[in-house]
Each structure stands twice: as structure tokens, then as C-alpha cells.
Amino acid sequence: MQSELRLRILSGIVLAIVVLAATWLGGLAFRVLAAAIGLLVYYEWSTMTRLAERDFRANAFGWLSVALVAALVVFAFDELALPVLLGAAVLAIVYALASQGSNWLAGGVAYSGLTVISLAAIRGDTAHGFAAMLFIFAVVWATDILAYFVGRAIGGPKLAPSISPGKTWSGAIGGAISAVIAGTLLHMAFFSLDGLWVPVIALVLSVFSQIGDLFESFIKRRFGVKDSSRLIPGHGGVMDRVDGLVFACFAAFLIALGDAIVSSAANTPAGVILFGP
The missing domain is CATH 1.20.1480 (hypothetical protein mp506/mpn330, domain 1)
Known part of the structure; x- marks a missing residue:
């Protein structure tokens, strides 16, 4: 068990380094x-x-x-x-x-x-894009971590028992609250906070992150598999690790796309639209 945990931690560190380095480089x-x-x-x-x-x-x-x-x-x-x-x-x-x-x-x-x-x-290729990506990472990771710990500590009614029996409403709410806090603090590290737009978008992305997690759980349950693959030692598959991130990015991209259409800013990068000054 200890060797499996060490493998999980090591592969997690390697993944984090690769992802954060690529995010920094853009x-x-x-x-x-x-x-x-x-x-x-x-x-x-x-x-x-x-x-x-x-x-x-x-x-x-x-x-x-x-x-x-x-x-x-x-x-x-x-x-x-x-x-x-x-x-x-x-x-x-x-x-x-x-x-x-x-x-x-x-x-x-x-x-x-x-x-x-x-x-x-x-x-994208801008400083705003770097900040936007870190913002989404903060929201998704805070959602995942706090949803797990709050759900275990408080328990209560199940969120979607037929899809993912371990998830609770208390965990979902705790994860969403922590995502709003983490996202807001991350944004404030780069820009001044002006209005409620940032906390609202953090909440929306947290909800979509949890929907993405449930969506992948539905697929795995539908086809009777435990993990999406065994590509990542100790973690399962890529989808197991990015399901919430992917849905949060879907939501952020569609919000930016919709805003670009309405404001006729088709050539403006998504990160600038979402987190511009």
C-alpha cells in the first residue's frame, strides 16, 4: 500500500511539473x-x-x-x-x-x-491567458480537494447516488465555496477585484467541474470500467485526472466565445476576455 501511495505521489508531482511548466511557457x-x-x-x-x-x-x-x-x-x-x-x-x-x-x-x-x-x-500567448489558466487550475483543484474532505467530514444526502455513490451535496457545496475563495484570491494576485464577476465565474466553473466529474463517472459506470485507462501510474487514466478541468475549460471557453460575439471582439484572446482589466 505504501509503495502504491509513493507511486501515486511521484507521478502526481511529475504531472504537476509538466503541466505548470507548459502553462508558464505558453x-x-x-x-x-x-x-x-x-x-x-x-x-x-x-x-x-x-x-x-x-x-x-x-x-x-x-x-x-x-x-x-x-x-x-x-x-x-x-x-x-x-x-x-x-x-x-x-x-x-x-x-x-x-x-x-x-x-x-x-x-x-x-x-x-x-x-x-x-x-x-x-x-493563448498572453499574460492574461497565463493568469486565466492558473485561475481555472485553482478553481478545479480547490473544488476537488475540498469536496472530498467536506463530504467525508459532514456526509449527508448523496449528490448523484446512481452515478457516483460517494459524492454528497455537502461536498459539492463545500467544493464550490472553496473554489470561489481560491479563484478570487488567485485573481487578486494578478489584478484588482472589481465587482462580483470573478466570484460568479469561479462558482460557474466549479459547478461545471463537478458536472464533468459526474459525466465521466456516468461513462465508466455505463461501460463497467473502474478507470478510464492505466496510462498514469497510481492515478488511472488521463480522463480520470482532467474530467473536471475539461468541463471547466469548456464553460470558460464558451463564456469567452459568447462575450466575443456580443462585443464583436472576435480576435481577442479568451484569457483577455475572461480576466482582462
């Missing part, structure tokens, strides 16, 4: 990290849902779609990545309807591709 380093995460997520998604076993051609299309989106992001063709992803997802849905195939293909393409796009768009 640019190509972070784009490559985002692309790698998206591709590994699709690998785990297709494995858990048995896409390769059910329909080899459909799974090959999924790999090609996610790889193309990842390549566009890595080489900074951001304006093409989202339209390509939307087109691939629509084609996957049409294929599933025409062949009576699995809808998990479209879900995997959308989930994995949006992971790449949202991570890279939020970090």
Missing part, C-alpha cells in the same frame, strides 16, 4: 500539451466505449478528426479548428443515424476536440 509548449491531452482523451473514450471493436471505420474517422483538430491548434490555425470540429461532429452524427451506429463516436470527437481547442484558447 505558446507552442502549451499547444502541444493541449493536443496531447485531447488525443489521449479520445484514446480512452474510444477504448471505454469500445468504438474500435464495434466499428473500426467509425473509430478511424474519430482519430482522424481529433488529430486534425489537434494539428490545427498546434500550428496556430485556431480560426479553422472549431469549424472543423463542428463539421466532424455533424458527420459523425449523420453516420450514426445512417448506419444505426453508436452515438458515442460523435460524443468522443466533440469532447476530445473541444478539450484541445478550449485549453489552447484560454492559455
Whole structure:
């Protein structure tokens, strides 16, 4: 048991160093990290849902779609990545309807591709993007840690017993409160706090982070698997580690995209839109 715990701690430290170093560097380093995460997520998604076993051609299309989106992001063709992803997802849905195939293909393409796009768009190449990414890390990590400890300490009604029996409403609320505090303090380390926008967005991202955790639990329960894979020693799979982060980034990216459309700031980086002065 002690050796397993040491392995878990060591691999966790290595992961944290890699992620934080890429976040600090930004640019190509972070784009490559985002692309790698998206591709590994699709690998785990297709494995858990048995896409390769059910329909080899459909799974090959999924790999090609996610790889193309990842390549566009890595080489900074951001304006093409989202339209390509939307087109691939629509084609996957049409294929599933025409062949009576699995809808998990479209879900995997959308989930994995949006992971790449949202991570890279939020970090961008600016100081605001760096602050925005750290803000999301603080919100997600505070949510995960405090939800666990508050849930164990207080207990009470289950949050979603049919999906994840261990989660409680007390843990969810405690995690959300801690996320608001952590996110607000992180923001104040970079910028002055002006109004309630930052605490509100921290709360929204915390809620989405918990939804992401439940969503992955639903998939694993649906297909009878304990971990998304065994890629990370002592931790399971990539999805097991980034499920909440991915959904929080989805929410942040969509908020920034919506704000950019309304304010006609299409060329403004997402991190600047979310956390600009």
C-alpha cells in the first residue's frame, strides 16, 4: 500500500511539473500539451466505449478528426479548428443515424476536440491567458480537494447516488465555496477585484467541474470500467485526472466565445476576455 501511495505521489508531482511548466511557457509548449491531452482523451473514450471493436471505420474517422483538430491548434490555425470540429461532429452524427451506429463516436470527437481547442484558447500567448489558466487550475483543484474532505467530514444526502455513490451535496457545496475563495484570491494576485464577476465565474466553473466529474463517472459506470485507462501510474487514466478541468475549460471557453460575439471582439484572446482589466 505504501509503495502504491509513493507511486501515486511521484507521478502526481511529475504531472504537476509538466503541466505548470507548459502553462508558464505558453505558446507552442502549451499547444502541444493541449493536443496531447485531447488525443489521449479520445484514446480512452474510444477504448471505454469500445468504438474500435464495434466499428473500426467509425473509430478511424474519430482519430482522424481529433488529430486534425489537434494539428490545427498546434500550428496556430485556431480560426479553422472549431469549424472543423463542428463539421466532424455533424458527420459523425449523420453516420450514426445512417448506419444505426453508436452515438458515442460523435460524443468522443466533440469532447476530445473541444478539450484541445478550449485549453489552447484560454492559455493563448498572453499574460492574461497565463493568469486565466492558473485561475481555472485553482478553481478545479480547490473544488476537488475540498469536496472530498467536506463530504467525508459532514456526509449527508448523496449528490448523484446512481452515478457516483460517494459524492454528497455537502461536498459539492463545500467544493464550490472553496473554489470561489481560491479563484478570487488567485485573481487578486494578478489584478484588482472589481465587482462580483470573478466570484460568479469561479462558482460557474466549479459547478461545471463537478458536472464533468459526474459525466465521466456516468461513462465508466455505463461501460463497467473502474478507470478510464492505466496510462498514469497510481492515478488511472488521463480522463480520470482532467474530467473536471475539461468541463471547466469548456464553460470558460464558451463564456469567452459568447462575450466575443456580443462585443464583436472576435480576435481577442479568451484569457483577455475572461480576466482582462
